[in-house]
Amino acid sequence: MTPTLLGRWETRLLLFATAGSLVTAIFGLIFHDFKTPFLVLAYVLLFGFGWDAVYQLLITYRWDQDWPTFFQVLAAIWEAAFLWLLLRTVGLPGLKPGPTGGQFIWHYTFVWLSVFVISQGPLRTFFVGWRYRGGEWL
Amino acid sequence: MLDATNAGTLMVRVTWSDPVTGQAMERTAPLPITIGRTAENTVVLNSDRVSRLHTTIESKGFDVVIRDHNSRNGTYVEERRITEEVLRGGETIQIGPFRLAAEITLSAQPSASGSMPAAPLSSSKLTPRLVAVRWTHLKTGESRALSVATPAIIGRQPGCTIVLLSTQVSREHAMIEIEGDQVIVSDKDSGNGTYVNGQRIERVVIKPGDVMQIDQFQLTLALTAPDTPRPSSANAVPPGSRPAIGAVLPPSQPVVVRPSLPTPAYTPPPAPLAPPPNDPTLVFSDQTGVLLPFVPEKPKLDPFPPPIFQQPVVPVWQLYRGTVTVLETTYLAIGGGIGSFTWVDHMLSAGVAPEQIVVLGLEPKPHSRYERLCRNSQIPGHERLRSNSDACPDNIWGWPSYGLREMWGSLKKGQLGNLFSVAWHIFGEPVLADTYTPRSVDVFAAMDKEAIRIGWGRIWRYGQAKAIRKTDDGRYAVAVTTVNERREPVNLVMLARFIHLAIGYPGVQFLADLQEYRDRTKDFKRVVNAYEQHDHIYDHLARQGGIVMVRGRGIVASRVLQRLYEMRRYNRNIFILHVMRSPLLTGHHYGHARRKVINHMDLQPFNWPKACGGGTLRAKLEKANDHERDRLLNDWGGTTTAKRADWLRIVSDGLREGWYQIRFGTAKRVEPNPYGQVFTLMKAINPGEPENWVASDFIIDCTGLEAALDTSDLLRDMVQHHRLGRSPKGRLRVRNNFEVEGMENGPGRMYAAGAMTLGGPLAMADSFLGLQFAALRSVEALAAIQAPGVKHIGPWRSFIQWTRWVRGVKP
Numbered sequence: 001m002t003p004t005l006l007g008r009w010e011t012r013l014l015l016f017a018t019a020g021s022l023v024t025a026i027f028g029l030i031f032h033d034f035k036t037p038f039l040v041l042a043y044v045l046l047f048g049f050g051w052d053a054v055y056q057l058l059i060t061y062r063w064d065q066d067w068p069t070f071f072q073v074l075a076a077i078w079e080a081a082f083l084w085l086l087l088r089t090v091g092l093p094g095l096k097p098g099p100t101g102g103q104f105i106w107h108y109t110f111v112w113l114s115v116f117v118i119s120q121g122p123l124r125t126f127f128v129g130w131r132y133r134g135g136e137w138l
Numbered sequence: 139m140l141d142a143t144n145a146g147t148l149m150v151r152v153t154w155s156d157p158v159t160g161q162a163m164e165r166t167a168p169l170p171i172t173i174g175r176t177a178e179n180t181v182v183l184n185s186d187r188v189s190r191l192h193t194t195i196e197s198k199g200f201d202v203v204i205r206d207h208n209s210r211n212g213t214y215v216e217e218r219r220i221t222e223e224v225l226r227g228g229e230t231i232q233i234g235p236f237r238l239a240a241e242i243t244l245s246a247q248p249s250a251s252g253s254m255p256a257a258p259l260s261s262s263k264l265t266p267r268l269v270a271v272r273w274t275h276l277k278t279g280e281s282r283a284l285s286v287a288t289p290a291i292i293g294r295q296p297g298c299t300i301v302l303l304s305t306q307v308s309r310e311h312a313m314i315e316i317e318g319d320q321v322i323v324s325d326k327d328s329g330n331g332t333y334v335n336g337q338r339i340e341r342v343v344i345k346p347g348d349v350m351q352i353d354q355f356q357l358t359l360a361l362t363a364p365d366t367p368r369p370s371s372a373n374a375v376p377p378g379s380r381p382a383i384g385a386v387l388p389p390s391q392p393v394v395v396r397p398s399l400p401t402p403a404y405t406p407p408p409a410p411l412a413p414p415p416n417d418p419t420l421v422f423s424d425q426t427g428v429l430l431p432f433v434p435e436k437p438k439l440d441p442f443p444p445p446i447f448q449q450p451v452v453p454v455w456q457l458y459r460g461t462v463t464v465l466e467t468t469y470l471a472i473g474g475g476i477g478s479f480t481w482v483d484h485m486l487s488a489g490v491a492p493e494q495i496v497v498l499g500l501e502p503k504p505h506s507r508y509e510r511l512c513r514n515s516q517i518p519g520h521e522r523l524r525s526n527s528d529a530c531p532d533n534i535w536g537w538p539s540y541g542l543r544e545m546w547g548s549l550k551k552g553q554l555g556n557l558f559s560v561a562w563h564i565f566g567e568p569v570l571a572d573t574y575t576p577r578s579v580d581v582f583a584a585m586d587k588e589a590i591r592i593g594w595g596r597i598w599r600y601g602q603a604k605a606i607r608k609t610d611d612g613r614y615a616v617a618v619t620t621v622n623e624r625r626e627p628v629n630l631v632m633l634a635r636f637i638h639l640a641i642g643y644p645g646v647q648f649l650a651d652l653q654e655y656r657d658r659t660k661d662f663k664r665v666v667n668a669y670e671q672h673d674h675i676y677d678h679l680a681r682q683g684g685i686v687m688v689r690g691r692g693i694v695a696s697r698v699l700q701r702l703y704e705m706r707r708y709n710r711n712i713f714i715l716h717v718m719r720s721p722l723l724t725g726h727h728y729g730h731a732r733r734k735v736i737n738h739m740d741l742q743p744f745n746w747p748k749a750c751g752g753g754t755l756r757a758k759l760e761k762a763n764d765h766e767r768d769r770l771l772n773d774w775g776g777t778t779t780a781k782r783a784d785w786l787r788i789v790s791d792g793l794r795e796g797w798y799q800i801r802f803g804t805a806k807r808v809e810p811n812p813y814g815q816v817f818t819l820m821k822a823i824n825p826g827e828p829e830n831w832v833a834s835d836f837i838i839d840c841t842g843l844e845a846a847l848d849t850s851d852l853l854r855d856m857v858q859h860h861r862l863g864r865s866p867k868g869r870l871r872v873r874n875n876f877e878v879e880g881m882e883n884g885p886g887r888m889y890a891a892g893a894m895t896l897g898g899p900l901a902m903a904d905s906f907l908g909l910q911f912a913a914l915r916s917v918e919a920l921a922a923i924q925a926p927g928v929k930h931i932g933p934w935r936s937f938i939q940w941t942r943w944v945r946g947v948k949p
Contacts, residue, residue, distance in 0.1 A: 060754075063732065066749060124537045131528065
């Protein structure tokens, strides 16, 4: 992947609004609580916008200015750990009891897997210029 | 003794090559000179790694010194960073990505103040008097006349004052000057000579009635009075005292003195190579597209394209009244290779009917030429191309990528080892594993399948475009040579509203000394280009062993080394001498990043940093202006090879075991030796070391493909006739949507793709991904101007088209 900052943001927004929301809604149905998983999703998205800027800075240290698949996995683990740490230490508005560890891990993993798989290919079947524009689709 | 104040002026001749195109550059100027990035320097090097004022070369007492101006990235002489150093001439100077050579000469007369342009033609400020020149082609009777300011250059090259189009005419063939009231003609060391009244001349005064001849062109010259005698400008140089090095001067007035036996501070500069009689290129046959081992003699001034093509714009009604057959189409793709194929693929997906498109090419399969070049340069079917997994010329979405398809294929065949290997490469590249690249055989098979799906066979026609002109009704007329049903050659003219040009590389580059050797000895067996068929070398080596000299250090060199390594399984007596101009210890850097160098070779997965294809660097280049593009391309470009564990191991094993050696220096000349081998005269990089002859059984030139626009007759003619601009890399000038600038004609538009668009919006111009990108951009542009049948490929259309691709039904 060779993303641009705008491309990262646009793709993140699109995939969280579609695949991410769908997976989250399924979780809401299972646990009869829509507020918690959707708030978690919103926080992942919000912090993600910040992380994206950091990743774009790191990219300039790479000659190819690319973002290998392996790094995407590392970034996903890091983002989850960071959010969980915040939830458990200072807490986040609206998530005072928050999800349990098991709920958080399963929810996060499924959201991330759906987003990852779709961004690896199927997204391109709708947006033929997506890959040239570093992930920008708007 | 050299005395800069009395005897004359010290001149320095700086030569370097463009790090991307390899084009040779030269500048000669009196000392002192400045080298830097900004335009006011004597030598302008356009790269972020070059400081504004980087280096100066100046005289200091009896010495010539090179001085670094606290530049950020330093000045290197013979790989050492210097602050101030005495130059002896002939050293290699490294400044940013540029490698320069400086030669010091002495001009006997003081020069005018300021620097002297290396090519003194256009900017010369001599008294403006004109020479009336009339020339006639002896065979065709075609005649032209022009009054020219002097000095005027006659030659084949487009920059010449008088351009004579024939391969028998040298790039710069002869020069016309005025001295007093006399017209002087001098031959510029041309290959085939300049004749006056039947005598081959070097320099003569032209008398009234004298007839001059160059090849089949007969010329008459006469001095005319200037229309309005302009006063010469303040800094004009009086006639006769122009000391530019390289200019032709009367033998009785030796202005340029090469310090051949001067003070010990100087060593003799290298004697210039004799100019090769032909271009250092191989070209593809007009008829078959096969690479020819020599430049064919072209029939002089073919009567086709029809004379109507000489008009600024072709009047269509006159064309129809002529004798030549005229065919019409809406869309015409010229080239017929992978560039045309991806464009047609996009066009059909955008809704265009196949009947509206005609593709002209020499071979029915779009990948024929590419495949042949791959095979010759040692990429057999099972080997992998240097191309990204999702750069798929058979699929406009790049998905499923070749990696996924290979995994699927392996799963079906039960090859689980390969399945996991591919998966690991795709997941781990380039951090944990080498970058995944597809097998060439898979890519070609996928293109064949797609060709059947889109009905390529009905769109493609055998034909070679000879000339392109705008018409008076907003279209383009293309002169085409094709064959009729009886396979006899016929000429016709095709009219089209929209044209797509993707002709690829016009030829294969040859190192000048090797081309000269081949022209002289007609030995096409011992000295070869890696892109030619040269399996006889490997066969010979397997049987008898031998020494192979490899020239060049790009991806092709790596492939050839791999093949030679494989041959060592059959014969241990195979030795490899890898000739490199100079050591390479550090790679290019850009921003915070630096390119990796191992074993004196630059390493990166593809031809350009990955983000040039679809990320930050692509966006940056697209936004940049000409000057910035030139600089960015210089910083990102250069000759590179891929980092492959097996290639690294081959070189390190070879170095350790001694059968692979790297030899630094410059090859000057190649000669046959009595033992059936070839000798190469090598000039070492250290000025003190003597030149020596190096023997080898074979020489393989791995320096690459020739991409100069002027090598293509079609493009050179089009650019000249329609006075088109050029990109910063000397290729076609295209807009960000790949429209050829200056070729718009009412509603008519022309687009281009591939190697000929380098210097435009995309660095990876000649890659599969680049061809797809260019195709998409031009199809989007056609949709925006509502060209017939072209619809915008929005999300819905894109998805529907993708499902059709999956099902294998026509778009």
